[in-house]
Amino acid sequence: MTTETGKDDAGARTAGPRALARQRRRQSVVRFWKQYRTHRAGLVGLIALALFALLALTAPLTFGSDVAGVTGAPGQPMESPSAEFPLGTDRFGRDLLGLLVWGSRVSLLVGLLAAALSVAIGTLVGITAGHFKGAYATVLMRITDWFLVMPTLVLAIALATVMSRSLGTVVLAIGVTSWPTTARLVRAQTLAVESRPYIERAKALGGGHWHIMSRHVLPNVMPLVLAQTTLMISSSILAEATLAFLGLGDPTVVSWGGLLQDAREAGAVSSGNWWYLVPPGIAIAVVALAFTLCGRAVESVLNPRLGVGR
Structure with missing residues (x-):
């Protein structure tokens, strides 16, 4: 009887290099999902994120594109929750559920x-500092240390203040101030990878810096x-909410x-209009918690030695 492993081995022998690589990637994804779904907290976080993503994608269909318009608002200012407006209205009479x-x-x-910008900068700095070492690595890590000791939020506020108020500014302010932690982690992993024997063999066979970093180091730190x-x-979501709350x-x-x-x-705190404050705050907390749960589950699957609880 031919086992499933035997079939995979036979297919691997007959498939070309690209087909073999695709097959291995598919198998890796399947193994990752099988291990990920054993983490109940990670599944809860993933379901919550899927619901928020669905709401965000279908917002134009469910609430229309003019929900943020001040003129022609459907309700009276600061109405309490009702059947027509489940979360009440804001100071302009707009539906808070649609705004949420x-x-x-x-x-x-x-x-x-x-987050993508921050991780990209941190990965680039960490890999190059771990690979080249010497004076170059020393300068990079001293810059990283400077960013680490400086309050990230203060730096982000400073950047957002001197630049124009736009989403691009917010993304840039958060991304260029929150990368040092990633750089430290990636550099440590790079040093561990480059101490392995196959890296020495790759260098002996003529592998250049780019080949070593892109073909050997990067896949291992991914x-x-x-x-x-x-x-x-x-x-990043918490930082964006903070900057927006501060008017930046x-x-x-x-x-x-x-x-x-x-x-x-609008004075919602002093007037007791809780429906104006609570829903956005809960949404921020739930999404941040969901991403944290997913991140811990992913970390546990990719590095079982951490022993993250399920």
Whole structure:
């Protein structure tokens, strides 16, 4: 009887290099998903993120594209929750439920882009510092240390203040100030990878710096980068909400932090209009928690030695 492993081996012998690589990637994805779904907290986080993503993608269909318009608002200012407006209205009479759903589009987009920029910078700095060593690595790591000791939020506020108020500015401010942790982790992993014997063999066979870093180091640090990305997204969403709450976000778009700023300016705290404050705050907390749960699950799957609880 031919086993499944035997079939895979036979297929591997007859397939070309590219087909073999695709087959191995598919098998890796299947193994990853089988291990990931054993983490109940990670599944809860993934389901929550899928729901938020679905709401964000379908916002134009469910609430229309004019929900943020101040003129012609459907309700009276500061109405309490009702059958017509489940989350009440804001100070302009706009439906807060529609604003909350539309705000998810901006908050998730900024979080993803800022985390991607931060991790990309950290990965580049970490790999090059771990590979080249010497004076180059010393200068890079001293710059990294300087960014580590400086408060990230303060640096982001400074950048957002001197630049124009736009989503690009928010992404840039968060991305270029939150990469040092990733750089430190990736550099440590790079040093561990480059101490292995096959790296010495690759160098002896004439492998250049780019070949070593792209073909040998980068694939080995990618699991760490992936886990760090999922964890960074939650931090980026919180940072975007903070900047928007401080009035440093894009005033032309709706975000969760912007809703909190509007609530503060409208005096929702002193007047007891809880429906203006609570929903955006809960949404920020739930999404940040969901990304953290997913990140911990991914980290546990890719590095079982961490022993992250399920």
